[in-house]
Amino acid sequence: MTTVSIIDCIKQELLRPAFQPMGALASGDIFAYEALIRGPAQSPLESPAALFRLAQMEGCTVRLERYAARIALTAFSQAALPGKLFVNLSADAIPEIAASRSEILTLLRALQLSPERIVIELTEQAPSGDLSILASATNILRESGMQLALDDYGSGHANLSLWLALKPDYVKIDRSIIDGAAKSTFQFEVLRYLRQLADAGNARLIAEGLENAGDLMVCRDLGIPYGQGFFLGKPDFELVERLEDAALSVLHDKAISVFPNAISGAPGAFSVSKLLILAPVLSPAATNNEALDLLTRCPDLHAIAIVDDGRPIGLLNRRTFVNEYARPFHRELFGKKTCTAFANMAPVLVEKSATMDEMAELLTNDDQRYLAEGIVIVENGRYVGIATGESVVRAVTEVRIEAARYANPLTSLPGNIPIDIHIKRLVKSRSPFHACYFDLNNFKPFNDQYGYWKGDEMLRLAASVLREVCDPRKDFLGHIGGDDFLIFYQSEDWERRIRTAMLRFNEGARQIYKPADIEAGGIHGEDRCGNRRFYPFVTIAVGVVSVAAGLDVDSDSIASLAASAKHEAKKLADGFHVTDYPRDILSCVTP
Structure with missing residues (x-):
């Protein structure tokens, strides 16, 4: 197709509105739609970026924006779906529309759309003039009942000064901050900071660019109210009435995310x-x-x-x-x-x-x-x-001692303080989980005979094996110290994961011994009383406390109950013991 002008596209009605849903992360309901514009199908202008480049070259960007807004409002009205509509407008277009406020209000009445359902989304195009003019224009539209959203916060022009000047009702966090937040301590802390900033400024956050379950879970559990991205729903010419099944599965799952800030609360930088x-x-x-x-x-x-x-x-x-x-x-x-x-x-x-x-x-x-x-x-x-x-x-x-409480220096796994924080989050959520205490049998005599270097190798093996059997989105692995590890499983196949870890570790630990000791099946050493005895290979024992959903749990007792279950596991041939969390904790804990 030969490239046509923007004016031709408007006159010939070649442009089409597309809509991308935004989800309420607490409920999984659709909260709003963002209206997008697409050029003629199978043409160089099908891409919105190409469309607006041409509009800029032809000097008709504002006209394109006004037309796109009109056809989006019309299509949204015809769909008769609940929720809000986010309409993209640049800093140059908003003052023009505010100046003709009566015209837009007349259109909304004709379409039977309440102004309260319309959110003006300030696009990434930087304000070209006086910021006070833009602020006055947005105030005029908001006085009519419409709301304001700041787009792509964290990139380009969307900075704190713009936030302070415009005081938006919604702030859309740029995808560069969202993408990978489930794995990045820094991005996680930026999100937490933005949440505090939004609360102080009476704004609501929207996480843009959500494309995987991990980032969605972290945003949900941080309390970011809304989200948008391909994982929730792609732009479509038809207005969909529900989010993608994969996203709904995550949002309706009672499991909480594992925050990627296991050591972020560690002591400040050394000075x-x-x-x-x-x-x-x-x-x-x-x-x-x-x-x-x-x-x-x-x-x-x-x-x-x-x-x-x-x-x-x-x-x-x-x-x-x-x-x-x-x-x-x-x-x-x-x-x-x-x-x-x-x-x-x-x-x-x-x-x-x-x-x-x-x-x-x-x-x-x-x-x-x-x-x-x-x-x-x-x-x-x-x-x-x-x-x-x-x-x-x-x-x-x-x-170093203080830092070790946050992250074990040998395995880099979260230490006692992050473990305690995660326990409290689990308990507060009233979600079901399994607290699993892992301990190495015969580790001390091995460490005494082979030395600390080999002992450290054994502990690193345990950490590596346990990492492999955790879903990083919802299973939390911590290292209490020495040969003691904790996993808080929310994965439904937790027992299979534990059995796999036990098998892999027991096989791997055997290979750390010298050939002669492997042939002998273990080593000879002294017990705590000084008596010489034979110690078989180092193996792993696991005690599990199963916590059902909705229980009133004493968070301080979880780790100690798991440790007690571990002592029971060490008495058993297979080294595995499970106990249910007591509904009346007082009857099971000795004062």
């Missing part, structure tokens, strides 16, 4: 500035007598930096200096010589912006003199202050 000691300095020309006077005046200083033109070149440690200077005749011999004689002229310099990994690497260096002498803190190479070696070790250790 060397917290260790900073503001201290006076010595110049390279200062004498040892001047250094002694300064140390005498500052009895709490462990060291003094030697600084030349703002850059540290040495570190004079109090203990080293005093021990040397107290020797017979040293004061007389060295008192008037420069302080560099007793200083470390290759001190450890640490940037003020150093990360935790960089500080941890410092602890593993062969040169450990900094433990006694301390470190010099710099900013872009220039002196800022000093810190003690003890404070460095303590800070790194404390942060």
Whole structure:
């Protein structure tokens, strides 16, 4: 087909409206439709992008938008379906339509459409003029009962200043933020932030670009009220009356999503500035007598930096200096010589912006003199202050211990705090789930005989196998510590998954042993009483607490009940034990 002009398309009625449904994520009902425009079928203008490029070239973009809005409103009225209609208009078109408000209201009355059902969606085209003009125009339309939506928030012109200026009723989150949110901690946190922002601004969010079950579940469980995307429904020339079956299956499923923020609540970024000691300095020309006077005046200083033109070149440690200077005749011999004689002229310099990994690497260096002498803190190479070696070790250790509560350092699996958060989410949802406690039999004697490296290999094997039998959308895997793991299954085939994991781990664990021990069927070692005995291969035991839907569950008891079930499992030949969560928890928990 030969390309025609936009005016010809309008005159010959070659353009067609298409409609894409938007779903209410809490119920699975259709909440609204977005009206889209399509050019002549099988033509270069069938794509809306090509259509609007030509309109821009011909200088009739606003006319195209007004025509598209009219035919969409007409088709929507004829369909006689409930819900709202989102009509796309640019920042240039909205003031023109607001100026002829009576015309649009007359059209709506003729079509028997209430203005309250119409949402003006500001498209991604950036405002070309004064933003106050656009704000005034949108206010005129909203006074008539229509609402305003900000499209593609998070890309292009859709920024916070536009949100603040227009105060939209709806904000559509750009697909670049939505796509992959179920796997990205950062995108998840952006969504959580936008949810808080929307609540504060009295706006309702719409997640655009929903194309898979995982992202849909995360958006639903975050409390984002509405969604749009191919997974819910594709644009169609006919107005559909229900969302896609796959989307409805997800939205009606009682399972909650596994948020991808297992370690996002971990302690904030490490800052060397917290260790900073503001201290006076010595110049390279200062004498040892001047250094002694300064140390005498500052009895709490462990060291003094030697600084030349703002850059540290040495570190004079109090203990080293005093021990040397107290020797017979040293004061007389060295008192008037420069302080560099007793200083470390290759001190450890640490940037003020150093990360935790960089500080941890410092602890593993062969040169450990900094433990006694301390470190010099710099900013872009220039002196800022000093810190003690003890404070460095303590800070790194404390942060590592705290971080381990969020993510196990060996397996990178969520630790105790994310586990507790997820338990509380499960309990609050009153959804059915299975709390499964995994423990390794005979792990300690294996670890004692083979060493920690092989023990770590065994634990990593367990983590890998357990990951493989979890549906990342709704099964939560955590590592309590040591050889203890927890899985909260919402998958219906949870027992099959557990049995598969047990089989895979038991077979894999055997291969970690030496050939002679494999042939012998295990190893000899001492028990806790010092008696020598034979230990078969490391295997996995699983205790399961089955929690039915709708139960009033004590979240604090779940992990301990699963641990009790695990102890029962370790007594059984197959290492597997299941117990139902008691309806009266008080009768089953000893005070």
